[in-house]
Amino acid sequence: MPLYKTIKPNNFTSIYVWKIEESFNELSKNISLTNRSEERLLSMRSELHQRGFLSVRHLLKAAGYTDFDLFYNGNGKPHLTDGKHISITHSFTFSALIVSDVEVGIDIEMNREKIKIIQHKFVNFERGFIHKDDDYIQQLTVIWGAKESLYKIYPHGGLTFKNDIDINSFQISDKKTTGYIKVEGWDKNYDIYFEQLEGFTLVYALDTAKKW
Structure with a gap:
């Protein structure tokens, strides 16, 4: 299918979401890849991952870019050749990317019972506000997605979700x-937004330094 959704949180940030329903062959059409991306694609053992990879290239196209405009630093953080900030995510049947003038991170996750089992690995400070009368799985998924988004923003790597990133109180209805x-040396706050997409949680973080 074509682009699933576009979100404009402000006048200098755009989010593009793709629902991955096409076959590998369909997604391969009208997309040019760098040699590095071709090698990476062929090295993937899962067709689901291959389709996710290709869907992201369609999202780049929707955003006005190509695979040749995208490169990665030593920590695997994506960058664009025009200097804008970008973050990329895909999970099962959805992929998304965010492009902005400010630091950004994005994550999409399927809402699954499994997250209850692994919550001890990433929930710390947040334990004090999780609401038992709210959707527990969605809350945990928002916390994970928010921490993943902030992890993607930090350029140096090495963060732990449990001890190095805190998410402030929210309810699912807040969005x-x-x-x-x-x-140390990284004293920044970020605005975090989240929404539900057909059983998935989309979360993205924006640097609060620039207001609109």
Whole structure:
């Protein structure tokens, strides 16, 4: 299918979401890849991952870019040749990317019972506000997605979700919260937004330094 959704949180940030329903062959059409991307694609053992990879290239096209405009630093963080900030995510049947003038991160996750089992690995400060009368799985998925988004923003790697990133209080109905990275020399707060897409949670974080 074509582009599933476009979100404009402000006048200098755009989000593009793709629902992956096409076959590998369909997604391969009208897309040019760098040699590095061709090698990476062929090295993937899962067709689901291959389709996710190709869908992201269609999202780049929707955003006005090509695979040749995208490169990665030593920590695997994506960058665009025009200097704009970008973050990329895909999970099962959805992929998304965000492009902005400010630091951004994005994550999409399927809402699954499994997250209850692994919550001890990433929930710390947040334990104090999780609401038992709210959707527990969605809350945990928002926390994970928010921490993943902030992890993607931090350029140096090495953060732990449990100890180095805090997400502030929210309810699912709020559709937004704030969060911060707790490491020396990185004193920044971020606005975090989230929404539901057909059983998936989409979360994205924006640097609060620039207001609109």
